[in-house]
Amino acid sequence: MSRSILMSGVNPFARLLQVQDALESSREAPSGWFASGLFGRGTFPPVNILRDDAGCVVRFEVPGLDPEAISVESQAQTITVSGKRSQGEGAGTLHRNERWSGEFKRSIELPKDLAPSKAEAEYRNGVISIRVPVSEEAKPHQITIQAN
């Protein structure tokens, strides 16, 4: 089958399309631990959880937060994110407002093989990204064999 250059692997849009499709299909069928149904879709803020060999990345899309009001905490296997977005300056006449404001708090429970206490978080371009590594205990260890 001949495919256009737009769909070939070298095209950056093809990569974006792959990501979008992957996000879409995972929305229908979460895999592994996250398939247990403990999660609340429709809870604010929306979260994306992604994995690779080193661990997982938990992402929240929350633009315009007051940076000093963002908090990311871990307790056992749970990560709790809270933050606040102040209302605009409120000057002049309001024509439309579709933007949210106020405080939020959301907890995510992670599988046992991850170490939330070792997590690192950043807030960039309005996205909170928390990288949670695989715990030391969950990594494979070589056991020495003693031969007598």
Next chain:
Amino acid sequence: MSNELAVKQEAETREENLQPGRTYAPNVEIRETDDALLLWADLPGVDEASLDIRLEDDVLQINAGVKADDYGDLTPVYTEYNVGSFRRSFRLPKAIDAAQITATIKHGVLELRLPKPPETQPMQIPITVQ
């Protein structure tokens, strides 16, 4: 809420993009003061470099791309939102001083200031009492 996430609305336009991929309409807040129109748009994941704002005739168009790079070799295991480009257009009132428009983006929020030319700003008329 059902599986369909109401968080993001896909952008409605008459023209389609050449490149594939989803495009969403950002949420906005629009205010008007005596001397300007102010617009804020939520564009999570967007930085200065991937932002394109243009004014043609009296239509203001906001285009913003998100990069797939952030996703590297990550496999989604649980997701509640999709990522995509943002696009939205607004028809502006005639009285906007196009040369004086300023745009800033901070923490994924675009702030646009569209000043009104001085001649269209409200003017206090002095009343003389005789």
